[in-house]
Structures are given as C-alpha cells and as structure tokens.
Amino acid sequence: MPVNIPDLLPAKSLLEEENVFVMGESRAVAQDIRPLKILVLNLMPLKIKTETHLLRVLSNTPLQVEVELLFTSSHVPKNTPQEHLISFYKTFEEIKDKHYDGFIITGAPVELLEFEKVTYWEELCRIMDWSKTNVTSTLHLCWGAQAGLYYHYGIPKYEMSAKLFGVFEHFVNDPEEPLLRGFDDTFWAPHSRYTDVRRTDIEKVDDLILLSDSVKAGPYIALSKDRSQVFVTGHPEYDKLTLGEEYHRDKARGLQTKLPENYYKNDDPSQKSIVRWRSHAHLLYSNWLNYYVYQSTPYDWG
Structure with missing residues (x-):
C-alpha cells in the first residue's frame, strides 16, 4: 500500500523514480479507507532530504499511511525555502487539537547545546x-531520542571525546519484542553525533526497556513499557549518500572531520x-507501524 503525501511535495517525484509506491492526496481522497495518520516533526536543517528519507522507509508496509509535516514556529529554518514550509508544513497551533496514530521526532544538529539552550526547547516540550x-506511539530519532529521554525520564546526554x-x-x-521481529542477531545502523546516552542511566529507569545496543555506538533502541514512546539514537532512515555528503561538506568547510567508519569500501x-x-531500517519502521501504531490505535479517535 502507498504512503499518501501532497501532490507537489518534492519527495513524491524522487520516490516514484525509485518505484516506491506513493499516492498523491488528490487520488487518496477518492479511496474509502482509513489510513494511518503519521505526524513528522522535522527538526533537521535539510528538510526536503529528510522528508524523502522518512517517506521512503514509511512506504515499505502493506498499510496505507498519510503523512503530515510539522515544524517549530519558535525557530525559523534557514536551509529550507519559506515557500516550501508554507506549502507543506503546519505549526503546532494548527494541529494541537488533532489526534495521530503515530508521531516521528527527527534529530537536529544541536546536540552540543544544553537542552534548555535550544531555541525551540520550550515549544518542543509542549509538543512532547x-x-x-x-x-x-511516538518514534524519536537521534537528538530527538536524547531530547525525549531527557524530557520524559530526566536521562542526561554526555559529550563524547570525538564525533561518533x-x-x-x-x-x-x-x-x-515485536519491534525487533525479523531482526538478525546482529545488524548495522548509521550514527552521526557528538553526544550519547549511557546504558547505566537507562537501566535505572523501571519504565524503560533497552532493546538494542552497540559496543561502539552505545544504547540504540529503548522504549517505554507501554510502547507509546520509542527512542532510536541513530539514523536508520539515512540513504546511501547521506554520510558521504556530510563528510565531504565538512571537509570543504575546513573542519577536522574523520572518515565515516564502515561506510566506504x-x-x-x-x-x-x-x-x-x-x-x-525498513524492518524497524514496518514493525513500528504495524505493532505499535496500527494494532494499538483506535479506529476512530472520536
């Protein structure tokens, strides 16, 4: 089944070129079906790329998914055209009276700031x-996972000696655990961050379950016992080129950036x-949509 997105969203044509099944809103309204309503709070600077990354992995499911995009009104994005935000994004004030089956909070390149120093922290707390x-069910990614663990459970983040x-x-x-159904005993996932959370802090919280971790990257997937909050500290949605683009961008800026590990041949x-x-990545998002969203959400929020 397709992911339903606005007809003119740039990701639509890009995904169609990859033979990903997407459906424009004009066609979707003609179908008598109750799609899953998924809200995405996009905190990444390159919003159009992040939209494509997430829509790609959300599409790999037999469920029909309708996606809405959200941005913070307390911070004006500098790397996304205003006309794109006006056309495709909503603010929290516009959606606060609605209900959604699933919610994704992306990462953001602000991990070296204290949470309270982030310009939109107060608004993000209201949203969480x-x-x-x-x-x-809410899925938190990378810095979004660190922010969610701190807001909901008081778990701090720590600056690392070098970028992961x-x-x-x-x-x-x-x-x-259904979220990990079909996973191999070991698997790979991308990370790009300067801070981490510690296993010992997560294990102190009775309401949290640590589902996956890594010798090098630390805790990876944690969730609340009622499965309403899922925390993923990496970027499983990244595409083939993302880490390489980041590496070459930082090199061009004259930054002392190391090669992404286990990435290039x-x-x-x-x-x-x-x-x-x-x-x-596809299995993680499919399992989240199926087991924690579709099988748990009410048919009609009423």
Whole structure:
C-alpha cells in the first residue's frame, strides 16, 4: 500500500523514480479507507532530504499511511525555502487539537547545546507533552531520542571525546519484542553525533526497556513499557549518500572531520559506499507501524 503525501511535495517525484509506491492526496481522497495518520516533526536543517528519507522507509508496509509535516514556529529554518514550509508544513497551533496514530521526532544538529539552550526547547516540550494524550506511539530519532529521554525520564546526554560517525554493528537484546521481529542477531545502523546516552542511566529507569545496543555506538533502541514512546539514537532512515555528503561538506568547510567508519569500501572515500543498514531500517519502521501504531490505535479517535 502507498504512503499518501501532497501532490507537489518534492519527495513524491524522487520516490516514484525509485518505484516506491506513493499516492498523491488528490487520488487518496477518492479511496474509502482509513489510513494511518503519521505526524513528522522535522527538526533537521535539510528538510526536503529528510522528508524523502522518512517517506521512503514509511512506504515499505502493506498499510496505507498519510503523512503530515510539522515544524517549530519558535525557530525559523534557514536551509529550507519559506515557500516550501508554507506549502507543506503546519505549526503546532494548527494541529494541537488533532489526534495521530503515530508521531516521528527527527534529530537536529544541536546536540552540543544544553537542552534548555535550544531555541525551540520550550515549544518542543509542549509538543512532547501533547503527544502523551494525542498520539498512539511516538518514534524519536537521534537528538530527538536524547531530547525525549531527557524530557520524559530526566536521562542526561554526555559529550563524547570525538564525533561518533559511521555505520556500526548492533545487538538484539530481546528478540521476542515485536519491534525487533525479523531482526538478525546482529545488524548495522548509521550514527552521526557528538553526544550519547549511557546504558547505566537507562537501566535505572523501571519504565524503560533497552532493546538494542552497540559496543561502539552505545544504547540504540529503548522504549517505554507501554510502547507509546520509542527512542532510536541513530539514523536508520539515512540513504546511501547521506554520510558521504556530510563528510565531504565538512571537509570543504575546513573542519577536522574523520572518515565515516564502515561506510566506504576498504575505508577509501574514492570508492563507493556500502549500504549495510537498509533492510534493518525498513524492518524497524514496518514493525513500528504495524505493532505499535496500527494494532494499538483506535479506529476512530472520536
């Protein structure tokens, strides 16, 4: 089944070129079906790319998914055209009285700031509080996961001695959990961040279950016992080129950036990148939509 998106959203044509099944809103309204309503709070600077990344992985499911895009009104994005935001995004004030089956909070390049110093932190807290009553399940990604763990459970983040950058091996701690259904015992996932959360802090919280972690990348997937809050500290939605584009961008800026680990063939940036995480990414999002959203949400929020 398709993911339903606005007809003119740039991601639509890009995904159609990849033979990803997407459906424009004009066709979707003619179908008598109750799609899953998914809200995406996009905090990433390159919003159009992030839209494409997320829509790609959300499309790999037999469920019909209708996506709405949200941005913070307390921070004006600098890297996305205003006409794109006006055409395709809503503010929290516009959607606060609605209910959604699922909600995704993306990462953001602000992890070296204290949470309270982030310009939109107060607004984000209001949104996360709202999600507890208006959303069936919320999926937090990268910095969004750190922000969610801090807001809901007081778990701090820690600055690392060097940026965690690359694709890393992870382990399944609970193969019986539906979110991990179909996972191999070990799998790979991309990370790009300067801060982390610690396993010992997560394990102190009785309401949290640590489903997956990594020797190099630390805790990866945690969730609340009622499955309404899911925290993923990496970027499983990244496409083949994302880490490479980040590496070359930082090099062009004169930054001392290291090569992304386990990304290029033979660790040679002149060679192609090796995608090790695509199957895991699609399975993670499909399981989240099926087990934590579709099978848990009310048919009619009333």
